[in-house]
Amino acid sequence: xxxxxxxxxxxxxxxxxxxxxxxxxxxxxxxxxxxxxxxxxxxxxxxxxxxxxxxxxxxxxxxxxxxxxxxxxxxxxxxxxxxxxxxxxxxxxxxxxxxxxxxxxxxxxxxxxxxxxxxxx
Amino acid sequence: xxxxxxxxxxxxxxxxxxxxxxxxxxxxxxxxxxxxxxxxxxxxxxxxxxxxxxxxxxxxxxxxxxxxxxxxxxxxxxxxxxxxxxxxxxxxxxxxxxxxxxxxxxxxxxxxxxxxxxxxxxxxxxxxxxxxxxxxxxxxxxxxxxxxxxxxxxxxxxxxxxxxxxxxxxxxxxxxxxxxxxxxxxxxxxxxxxxxxxxxxxxxxxxxxxxxxxxxxxxxxxxxxxxxxxxxxxxxxxxxxxxxxxxxxxxxxxxxxxxxxxxxxxxxxxxxxxxxxxxxxxxxxxxx
Numbered sequence: 001x002x003x004x005x006x007x008x009x010x011x012x013x014x015x016x017x018x019x020x021x022x023x024x025x026x027x028x029x030x031x032x033x034x035x036x037x038x039x040x041x042x043x044x045x046x047x048x049x050x051x052x053x054x055x056x057x058x059x060x061x062x063x064x065x066x067x068x069x070x071x072x073x074x075x076x077x078x079x080x081x082x083x084x085x086x087x088x089x090x091x092x093x094x095x096x097x098x099x100x101x102x103x104x105x106x107x108x109x110x111x112x113x114x115x116x117x118x119x120x121x
Numbered sequence: 122x123x124x125x126x127x128x129x130x131x132x133x134x135x136x137x138x139x140x141x142x143x144x145x146x147x148x149x150x151x152x153x154x155x156x157x158x159x160x161x162x163x164x165x166x167x168x169x170x171x172x173x174x175x176x177x178x179x180x181x182x183x184x185x186x187x188x189x190x191x192x193x194x195x196x197x198x199x200x201x202x203x204x205x206x207x208x209x210x211x212x213x214x215x216x217x218x219x220x221x222x223x224x225x226x227x228x229x230x231x232x233x234x235x236x237x238x239x240x241x242x243x244x245x246x247x248x249x250x251x252x253x254x255x256x257x258x259x260x261x262x263x264x265x266x267x268x269x270x271x272x273x274x275x276x277x278x279x280x281x282x283x284x285x286x287x288x289x290x291x292x293x294x295x296x297x298x299x300x301x302x303x304x305x306x307x308x309x310x311x312x313x314x315x316x317x318x319x320x321x322x323x324x325x326x327x328x329x330x331x332x333x334x335x336x337x338x339x340x341x342x343x344x345x346x347x348x349x350x351x352x353x354x355x356x357x358x359x360x361x362x363x364x365x366x367x368x369x370x371x372x373x374x375x376x377x378x379x380x381x382x383x384x385x386x387x388x389x390x391x392x393x394x395x396x397x398x399x400x401x402x403x404x405x406x407x408x409x
Contacts (some may be wrong), residue, residue: 010386044293049318050150051333
């Protein structure tokens with residue numbers, strides 16, 4: 001599992017953790033039942049607060065990316081292809097909704113947005 | 122279990138009052154105690170340890186009332202106060218010989234490890250140690266009797282960046298298994314941005330907040346904008362400063378509504394401290 005924390009980014013650190021780990025799960029880089037490091041160990045290794053890691057793990061669990069076994073730790077959920085796709089879409093939708101609001105505020109029309117997306121993809 | 126619980130602590134000096142201080146620190150976490158010089162950090166730590174007489178307040182450590190169980194509880198507490206000098210003409214190893222007798226759980230192996238880790242020479246006299254080395258020696262003593270609660274007053278001051286980083290890493294190692302807690306005061310706020318789980322912020326003898334670091338930083342926005350927008354925000358900002366190019370100010374998030382042309386971002390701990398200190402100064406001017 002690879003994680004790179006940026007202290008200069010605007011994104012809260014738990015969000016960075018969440019996005020990177022969920023991304024790796026969606027792409028299949030982290031297999032089902034892969035054991036995530038213990039919260040306290042991860043905090044020590046990454047030099048961030050225990051509570052931040054906890055929050056990230058909670059978010060991952062809430063979205064269904066991981067599950068907890070009491071006393072044993074957290075593991076990557078056993079997701080079918082369909083479930084991975086729907087989780088991915090859920091996350092993309094969440095982000096796109098926010099982005100669209102922003103573009104509308106700037107007065108962009110749909111075709112302009114589509115053109116810009118094409119240009120940047 | 123709570124490693125430390127402070128309730129309704131009050132302590133008055135002629136010109137300074139510690140007012141109704143409440144702090145709770147769960148076992149297994151690191152709490153940073155911040156505030157400017159003279160805000161009451163050391164007084165609070167000393168009050169916790171019954172080193173100064175307090176007017177009122179309840180202190181429990183590891184679930185037990187501290188006053189009632191002071192002697193036993195001190196076995197479980199490690200503390201290091203900056204500026205407490207040991208007898209300066211004695212060699213470290215001789216001081217250790219005396220100190221270790223007080224602790225039932227003293228572990229010579231652990232002590233030796235820390236001497237090595239901190240590169241302390243047991244044959245040196247205290248007077249020959251640099252400030253940073255003194256801090257490390259205090260810590261080595263505090264850590265060698267398996268303390269469950271560490272109360273450290275400015276442990277990182279006087280240390281160079283490399284030593285500071287090493288110390289913070291050690292703090293995280295110490296709490297990793299969840300059986301120890303660390304409360305340390307500092308005014309080097311970058312120490313905390315990394316490793317602290319909780320922040321207790323004291324200003325002029327009063328606790329402004331004692332919550333998780335993420336929640337603490339998440340409570341505020343740092344605003345930046347053109348000067349003509351100051352009027353709109355003046356009454357709701359904690360404090361602000363203006364310069365030739367506009368203004369910057371601190372505001373609680375729940376009091377802020379987006380205004381065109383005003384940028385907002387998460388502040389650093391240092392910025393929060395600076396603006397609170399400014400507010401204090403402004404209030405002082407009003408009362409004069």
